[in-house]
Amino acid sequence: MKISYALVISLTSGLLSTVQAQSPSTAANPLPLFDAHIHYSHDAWEVVPPADVIKLMRTAGLKRAMVSSSNDDGTQKLYSLAPDLIVPSLRPYRTRAEVSTWIRDPSVVEHLKTRLARYRYAAVGEFHLYGADAELPVPRAMIALARQYQLILHAHSDADAIERIFAQYPQARVVWAHSGFARASEVAVLLRKYPKLWADFAFRSDMAAGSGVDPEWRAVIQEFPDRFMVGTDTFTPERLAYIPDHAQFSRRWIGALAPDIAQQVAWENGERMIQQVWQPCDATQSDARVIERDGVRVAYRLLQPPRISQPITMLVASCSIAPSSGTQAKLELKAFDATMPEHRHGMNYKPTVQSQGPSAAFDARLIEGIVLHMAGRWQFSFEVQVGEKTVRLTDTMLLR
Numbered sequence: 186m187k188i189s190y191a192l193v194i195s196l197t198s199g200l201l202s203t204v205q206a207q208s209p210s211t212a213a214n215p216l217p218l219f220d221a222h223i224h225y226s227h228d229a230w231e232v233v234p235p236a237d238v239i240k241l242m243r244t245a246g247l248k249r250a251m252v253s254s255s256n257d258d259g260t261q262k263l264y265s266l267a268p269d270l271i272v273p274s275l276r277p278y279r280t281r282a283e284v285s286t287w288i289r290d291p292s293v294v295e296h297l298k299t300r301l302a303r304y305r306y307a308a309v310g311e312f313h314l315y316g317a318d319a320e321l322p323v324p325r326a327m328i329a330l331a332r333q334y335q336l337i338l339h340a341h342s343d344a345d346a347i348e349r350i351f352a353q354y355p356q357a358r359v360v361w362a363h364s365g366f367a368r369a370s371e372v373a374v375l376l377r378k379y380p381k382l383w384a385d386f387a388f389r390s391d392m393a394a395g396s397g398v399d400p401e402w403r404a405v406i407q408e409f410p411d412r413f414m415v416g417t418d419t420f421t422p423e424r425l426a427y428i429p430d431h432a433q434f435s436r437r438w439i440g441a442l443a444p445d446i447a448q449q450v451a452w453e454n455g456e457r458m459i460q461q462v463w464q465p466c467d468a469t470q471s472d473a474r475v476i477e478r479d480g481v482r483v484a485y486r487l488l489q490p491p492r493i494s495q496p497i498t499m500l501v502a503s504c505s506i507a508p509s510s511g512t513q514a515k516l517e518l519k520a521f522d523a524t525m526p527e528h529r530h531g532m533n534y535k536p537t538v539q540s541q542g543p544s545a546a547f548d549a550r551l552i553e554g555i556v557l558h559m560a561g562r563w564q565f566s567f568e569v570q571v572g573e574k575t576v577r578l579t580d581t582m583l584l585r
């Protein structure tokens with residue numbers, strides 16, 4: 186008897202890379218948010234399962250979420266469910282307890298190297314680092330890895346440690362977690378000094394004043410409208426359920442800023458920052474299969490080892506690798522198929538890839554329920570639309 190599985194292409198929200206002007210937030214059309222500060226650590230996995238976390242994020246209207254977890258498996262669980270939404274950041278901690286010990290623990294460096302060899306990340310952090318501890322060998326090695334892999338550093342630090350990070354790595358891109366819990370005027374001093382320093386407002390509320398914005402913070406945000414972003418900081422499992430409420434809180438105070446500045450703080454700043462480092466199909470350091478043709482790269486990863494007649498989920502990222510002359514052509518994965526060229530047939534059920542709308546930077550999505558019903562040589566084909574042209578890329582796999 187043949188067992189059939191319905192093929193489901195997950196609906197992920199469209200990836201807008203070009204920053205578009207949008208009308209101000211309304212109930213029906215809430216301001217999208219880039220949440221720079223989400224954790225999904227080991228003690229949260231059972232309390233709030235991964236699919237529920239993604240649901241909370243989508244309900245909250247998050248466009249992207251920079252996620253880091255102790256240990257990193259939490260981040261990978263979320264990323265494999267929603268590659269369009271999750272921006273992975275690699276934490277140096279394997280357990281919550283390492284927050285204060287990691288700076289003197291050389292095994293942290295091995296941990297970072299192992300994960301960097303296996304997965305792709307946009308950032309390293311959030312890590313806790315203060316003052317002269319930034320000169321210790323382990324933090325130095327981490328900063329060197331950030332340089333090597335072109336990663337943003339997400340630093341829960343005092344001003345002194347931020348200065349020391351830039352002294353070690355002057356081209357660094359740093360997100361100052363919680364804006365250092367510093368006063369607005371103190372944050373401004375460092376933003377003036379370092380053009381590649383951003384700051385998140387995670388776990389603080391002093392920038393919101395009544396139904397408006399604190400005047401001291403307003404002045405600094407107006408001076409640096411392109412450097413601030415919001416963050417929930419889900420440092421305990423219970424705070425995951427708070428993501429939608431926190432999004433509403435953020436929209437309230439951001440809404441009291443000028444509309445163009447509100448857009449930037451809500452999501453454009455995070456989006457612009459990661460686009461310089463985050464191309465999920467630049468899979469040179471991951472275990473993904475990478476194929477290229479006519480200026481298009483497709484990187485895919487099977488999330489289960491392929492077995493006959495067992496449904497497989499595939500994570501597919503596509504991006505343009507053609508040198509862009511100014512404006513980049515928009516790109517979208519239009520179709521996926523698996524066939525057996527020697528047998529001249531395909532799968533019993535052909536997946537249809539639903540449109541998410543073209544994006545200029547990358548297309549990332551899951552294709553679920555791929556069923557390869559017999560052993561032999563299978564050919565995967567990916568149809569990617571780039572501007573006006575369609576590029577078809579193929580790869581083969583032997584199923585035993």
Ligand SMILES: [Zn+2]
Pocket residue numbers: 311341362363418
């Ligand atoms: Zn923190």
